[in-house]
Amino acid sequence: MEFKMIFGTGVDIVDISRFERFVHDGNVALLQRIFTPLELDYCAAKKHSAQHYALRFAAKEAFLKALGTGLRDGLSWKDMEVVNNQFGKPEMRLTGRALQLFAQAELSKSFLSLSHDGNFAVAMLVLEK
Template sequence: MIVGTGVDIVEIARFERFLQQNNDALFRRLFTEAEMQYCSGKKLAAQHYALRFAAKESFLKALGTGLRDGLCWKEIEVVNDALGKPELKLSGVAEEKYRQAGCTACFVSLSHDAGSAIAMVILER
């Protein structure tokens, strides 16, 4: 049974600007060390950051809470399985809210085109 769905679209240029401005404080607030290492190692780093941010926003929309009640960005980590498929690794309050909602499965889809990054998250129980 679907608990919630969330979709978010982000302009990649926004993250290109953040990178050009060396906005380290923002990146440290939004992303885990592993996410920053992954994205920074990519030729199109801004695209990878934008995709991960869109996935985090999509998760919050699917959960129906937004960023409140102690939730923080770094508790929603985008990782890839052995085949490169994106998955969410939850911790702290994010994991607690996920379990309280009775969720047992989380599906993530990421895509990009024409300067935009889009993510969709489906939560099931």
């Protein structure tokens, strides 16, 4: 029997109004710095796009907390991408430096949960070793 253990957990909460301002002001450069083209397309297609941007930003912050590194050592916001599986469940897709650090720590899986209520978006992420 193979035993798995939790390497780290991360949680982040974001005020959706921050992203409402970015969207309203047309701050495309900021959004393009944080989100992948797939995330930008997904969020822009939604009626309440700011809510979806906020959720994805919270997920990226939660991943950094679970990994224990913060955004340094060559990590980029775009190295982390929130995607939905065929059932709509959000998952974290890693590339670049994030994927390297994930592999170096011998991690096997991440578990992501997203939720929003009122003006807040929250993400919880668990990394398994």
